[in-house]
Amino acid sequence: MKNSLLKYLIVLLIGFNSFAQDISPYIKVSETSESIDQISKKIIDALKTNSFEILGTYNPSNKKSLKVIAFTNQNLKNTVIKVKDRGALAATFKIGLVKKDGQVAISYTNPDYILRAYLGDNYNSYKAVFTKFSSDLKTALTSIGKDFKPFGGSIKADKLKKYHYKIMMPYFTDPVTLNEYSSFEEGLKTIEANLSANKGSTVGVYKLIYTNQKVAVFGVGLKSTSDGESYFLPKIGEDHVAALPYEIILQGNKATMLHGKYRIALHWPELTMGTFMKIMSTPGDIEDTLEAICN
Numbered sequence: 703m704k705n706s707l708l709k710y711l712i713v714l715l716i717g718f719n720s721f722a723q724d725i726s727p728y729i730k731v732s733e734t735s736e737s738i739d740q741i742s743k744k745i746i747d748a749l750k751t752n753s754f755e756i757l758g759t760y761n762p763s764n765k766k767s768l769k770v771i772a773f774t775n776q777n778l779k780n781t782v783i784k785v786k787d788r789g790a791l792a793a794t795f796k797i798g799l800v801k802k803d804g805q806v807a808i809s810y811t812n813p814d815y816i817l818r819a820y821l822g823d824n825y826n827s828y829k830a831v832f833t834k835f836s837s838d839l840k841t842a843l844t845s846i847g848k849d850f851k852p853f854g855g856s857i858k859a860d861k862l863k864k865y866h867y868k869i870m871m872p873y874f875t876d877p878v879t880l881n882e883y884s885s886f887e888e889g890l891k892t893i894e895a896n897l898s899a900n901k902g903s904t905v906g907v908y909k910l911i912y913t914n915q916k917v918a919v920f921g922v923g924l925k926s927t928s929d930g931e932s933y934f935l936p937k938i939g940e941d942h943v944a945a946l947p948y949e950i951i952l953q954g955n956k957a958t959m960l961h962g963k964y965r966i967a968l969h970w971p972e973l974t975m976g977t978f979m980k981i982m983s984t985p986g987d988i989e990d991t992l993e994a995i996c997n
Contacts, residue, residue, distance in 0.1 A: 724814045724856035727969055728798075728944060731808040732847020736801050736962060738769050738806055745797055745808070745846055749773055752842035757794060758908030760923050762946045763932040767801040767947035770946055772908045772921055775838070781831045782817075783912050786879065787825045788951050788958070790917045792820040793910055795839070800945030808847060811944045811969075813839065818862040819968055825863065854942055868969035868975070877958040878989055880950065881996035885915035889996070893920060896995045903930060904995060907947045912978045916954050921947040922992060929987035937980050938970050945969035950992050957996045962988050 735739050746756055749771075757772040774793050782789040797810045813836045815957055818825050825832070838848060857865060866873045872995025883889040890911070897906035903926035911918045923946070924930035931946065945966075959965075968975060 723859045725812065725818070725862065726736055726808045726852035726854050726856045726858050726865050727812055727815045727851070727971060728854040728942065730849050730851045730853050731810065731843050732849050733805045733807050734847070735805060738766070738801055741806055741808065741815055741846070742771065742799060745771060745843070746957050748845050752838060754839070757910060758921060760905060760907045760947065762943055763921065763930075763935050763940075764925060764927075765932075768940060768943050769799040770943060771797040771799075772947070773797070773856050774910065775835065778833055778835050779910070782821065783938070784828070784917055785821050785919060787822075787875070788953065789821060789824070790910065790912060790919050790953075791949055791951055791960070794816050794908065794919065794921065794949075796944040796946070798854070798942070798946075800940055800943055807941070808843075809941075809944055810839070810843070812852065814859075815857075815862065818859060819865055822863040824875070855970070858973055865964075865968055867963060867973075867978075871967070872961035872964045874960065875952060876966060878961050878965065880957040880959055880989075880993045883955045883957075886918075889955060889957055890918055893918075893950060893957065893996055895954065896997075897922065900925075902926070902991045903993045904991060905956065915956075918952040920950045920952075922950060922993075922995065923947045924988065924991060926991070929983065930991070933987075934981045934984045938966070938973060938977060942970055948988055950994065950995065959989065959992050961985065964994055 754773045754775045757774060759771050762768045762770060772794050779793045782792040795811050795813060800807045813832060817832050904926055905923040907921040907923050909918060909920050950957055
């Protein structure tokens with residue numbers, strides 16, 4: 703009887719600790735004295751060798767000292783699309799490269815953090831797939847570095863599925879509608895054409911299209927010097943560059959985006975209200991830019 707009670711208490715304690723666990727948005731792989739171009743090629747080769755798919759790359763803020771590599775793999779793509787409420791947003795992960803004082807810091811968006819936040823209660827339904835994705839990613843990047851240190855603030859695991867920055871601030875479930883079309887095909891054609899034309903000082907970094915499910919995700923670089931990445935990124939922290947690019951998701955005939963007050967706060971959870979106020983116009987600026995792409 704005592705043994706059974708002890709086992710029960712251990713299981714209960716382990717379960718409690720997993721819910722109470724603090725999770726950070728980024729994992730730092732290492733630093734290197736190699737150039738961004740050199741280490742970028744090595745990272746891309748390592749990912750491809752381990753069955754990851756490179757979706758796109760770009761330099762946020764138009765800076766050669768910053769670079770993002772967007773990637774996914776087949777199992778992750780095929781799993782997250784099963785989650786109807788914008789699950790496809792969780793299909794793409796990013797590696798960020800930041801050159802500072804002659805060293806390039808290499809980091810990536812933490813799958814455990816993003817997947818819990820974007821998929822909510824569905825996270826546990828497919829946890830085995832997500833755990834393998836994280837493990838395979840770490841294995842792929844061990845040829846690049848061996849630090850794997852979490853950074854960028856933290857949020858308790860059980861809070862991520864209903865995360866919001868402050869009271870009255872938006873949740874994941876409060877997306878911004880950018881446009882509605884007569885069909886998925888019309889929306890796809892419109893968005894692709896506007897990104898190809900670099901409308902609104904933007905650049906299309908990647909696109910992920912699920913033709914059968916009529917879902918598409920577009921990674922959009924915000925190149926405007928007046929209100930784009932070069933305006934807000936230095937104010938909130940370039941070390942979190944793997945948060946970029948911003949996304950448009952087209953589901954059926956409706957294009958939406960995550961609210962800036964949700965998405966920015968999620969990727970910069972240490973932001974003080976004072977710092978957030980310095981980019982007070984940014985959520986609206988991003989909405990205006992992405993809305994223009996969808997029209």
